[in-house]
Amino acid sequence: MLYIPCPHCGLRNENEFHYGAEAGVAYPDPNELSDSEWAEYLHIRANPKGWLAERWVHFAGCGKWFNLWRNTVTHEIGPAYLPFTKQPKAPQEGSEK
């Protein structure tokens, strides 16, 4: 069970949260996109081996979405940050994104 730092409520058990995959994917203007660009927006999300900035929602607490750096190999937790704020650097020098 991961301990996840909700920016609003502090450290809580993983099973109070739902996962939302890659963070920071902006909603594009569908009229501006080709079919394959739209497919990419809909279906492709980062899936790196290493640090990943991802979304979580604290459904059993404050109910709010936030972003979190987490390592997909070691399960280390990095900094959490609020949507639409500046993304902190990935915790490790030269880490993959």
Added chain:
Amino acid sequence: MTNTKDTLSPGAIGRRKAAPLPEQPPQLWKTVKPKKAYDAIIVGGGGHGLSTAYYLAKNHGLTNLAVVEKGWLAGGNIARNTTIIRSNYLWDESAAIYEHSLKLWETLEEDLGYEMFFSQRGVLTLAHSVSDVRSKRRNFYANALNAVDSEWLTPAEVKKLVPIINISEDVRYPVHGATYQPRGGIAKHDWVAWGYAKAASDLGVDIIQGTEVTGFDIRNGKVYGVKTTQGDIAAGKVGMVGAGHSALLANLAGFSIPIQSRPLQALVSPLLEQVLNTVVMSGAVHVYVSQAHKGELVMGAGTDAFNSYAQRGGFHVIEHQLAAALELFPIFSRAQVLRTWGGIVDIAPDASPIIGRTPVENLFINCGWGTGGFKATPGSGWVMAYTMANGTPHELNRPFALDRFVTGHLIDEHGAAGVAH
């Protein structure tokens, strides 16, 4: 090879002893050094990579061929899964490819000359609510239309088949009925990998372990070989069959695929007397259980919520699945958990596989089997071999091309079945 179709009647439960395993031949496959060049290279020595190699050699006469595996043969999901085999999927496209695979299973031991303990003991899929009953019955009718064997059982019929199951009404998830596929079953997974490896090696395929593919030689949109931890190897065609690591392989080749990698766990009990002679699945409560040849109860759990390459999952996922299993099978309360483990599975948005060409010429992909690809091991390799040999997909895997995410023609088995394995 023997047909290990299970003939246990419920009355015989508890009295059956496991037969000893047959002797292994002194050598299953040859240990070789990689050549400088091959006609084709398969990246990934799991079940699907090995079966692809075997059918390329056997069906298409392509034997100047290597399987390149970063770890050891059968160290991935092929030997981490709960071995449930069935073909009773909802959509026509899925039923067709899984049924093709099940037909291949039915003669596989004879074909490969190697025993795999393929046992058609039937697969029960339980329904626990009114809406669950509705969707399972829809599935059952769809199977009938596709000539896939399937039956609808009442709770009493379920109890007759599985005497140890609890069908009382006053539980959290009562049994309201089930679909039953008599031709479904299980097999011994590592032996499946070894059988394909042996048969491929006998036909001249090089099996190269401990060698990671770290890049591709791609010029003007065409692949000419792979870069590995043992040096560069040239190849006319390359097939990526990397299961949970497929998104990383695609990135190495310069494109992205809609795959997320998640841990999926399973567990076994110590060896017990036989108490369960069919496979019981319940998507709603995340219980998948069968009793293996030697007597251990084999149970699958759900996936963890997040992306991971750690080959392990959270213990709360195991606890959740065991709580549900104990309600269905109160007798399991006295069994112990001997071992738990995890594998990294490759999940596509529609929970269906991706098999076919890629944006790079002569580079092919086979992935996205997620939580349920063991049963497809023969069929997946069969159509992948056809696709690589001919440069165009077989009719069975044409609907599973990468371009379905652009056309919108998804094959949504997630929503359809809600069943993992």
